[in-house]
Amino acid sequence: PMTSRRVRVPAVLRHSATLAWRGLTKTVHSTEALLDVTLQPVIFLLLFVYVFGGAISGDTGTYLQYALPGVLVQTVIFASAGTGTGLADDLKTGIFDRFRSLPISRTAPLLGAIGADLVRYVTSGVIMLAFGFLLGFRASGGVLGVLGALGLVTVFAFALCWVFTALAMVVREPRSVQGIGALVILPLTFGSNVFVPTATLPGWLQAFVEVNPVSKVADAARGLLTGGAVAAPTAAALLASAVVVAVFGPLAVTLYRKRT
Numbered sequence: 001p002m003t004s005r006r007v008r009v010p011a012v013l014r015h016s017a018t019l020a021w022r023g024l025t026k027t028v029h030s031t032e033a034l035l036d037v038t039l040q041p042v043i044f045l046l047l048f049v050y051v052f053g054g055a056i057s058g059d060t061g062t063y064l065q066y067a068l069p070g071v072l073v074q075t076v077i078f079a080s081a082g083t084g085t086g087l088a089d090d091l092k093t094g095i096f097d098r099f100r101s102l103p104i105s106r107t108a109p110l111l112g113a114i115g116a117d118l119v120r121y122v123t124s125g126v127i128m129l130a131f132g133f134l135l136g137f138r139a140s141g142g143v144l145g146v147l148g149a150l151g152l153v154t155v156f157a158f159a160l161c162w163v164f165t166a167l168a169m170v171v172r173e174p175r176s177v178q179g180i181g182a183l184v185i186l187p188l189t190f191g192s193n194v195f196v197p198t199a200t201l202p203g204w205l206q207a208f209v210e211v212n213p214v215s216k217v218a219d220a221a222r223g224l225l226t227g228g229a230v231a232a233p234t235a236a237a238l239l240a241s242a243v244v245v246a247v248f249g250p251l252a253v254t255l256y257r258k259r260t
Contacts, residue, residue: 019112070194084164169255213240
């Protein structure tokens with residue numbers, strides 16, 4: 001019998017949650033993906049603190065207090081690129097053809113993929129913070145500061161995932177999505193104050209760092225975790241996230257509907 005193509009909102013959420021669980025199950029059963037979520041944050045923190053800490057701050061303990069909020073931002077941003085790669089891989093394998101034959105919302109596969117990645121962002125951030133505390137990091141902002149910093153970087157990663165989602169709809173090869181995504185991520189993260197104070201950079205680079213939204217997120221995370229200015233950088237980070245979602249969210253959905 002013919003059925004209506006309209007799907008109620010609760011059904012959309014249920015379908016999306018089911019497909020998000022599918023994405024998490026794939027991560028758990030994939031050694032490569034699991035290591036990317038769990039081990040990569042630890043490696044990043046160890047490398048940057050113990051390789052650059054003595055040269056930049058004189059000792060690793062001081063640099064840990066400065067670097068951990070920035071490396072937290074970098075880790076979650078890198079995780080957001082996996083959204084585009086995963087979607088490109090699903091599109092290439094033809095699983096979306098199977099989704100179209102099911103009585104589910106058309107947007108559920110997209111929302112499910114993003115929902116699963118949100119869990120991965122939070123997991124990477126929690127592992128990073130937990131390992132930082134083991135190394136001696138001290139969060140003067142308390143529990144609320146830790147939760148606020150984690151929530152802020154997750155919001156920013158959620159905004160960036162729409163960029164990589166749109167990219168996955170245009171670039172058909174997962175490896176190409178990963179490579180082009182690196183061209184976006186690397187200038188944003190390394191051309192910021194994530195690893196070094198802005199004042200130590202050349203004047204021409206300082207101008208870019210000052211307007212780089214990653215710098216605003218890193219400043220806000222430092223303020224929440226270790227004390228300092230919070231209101232202005234947090235407002236700037238949230239505004240940047242809202243602009244990215246407003247631009248790339250509708251674009252990604254439009255490209256997704258055309259592609260699928």
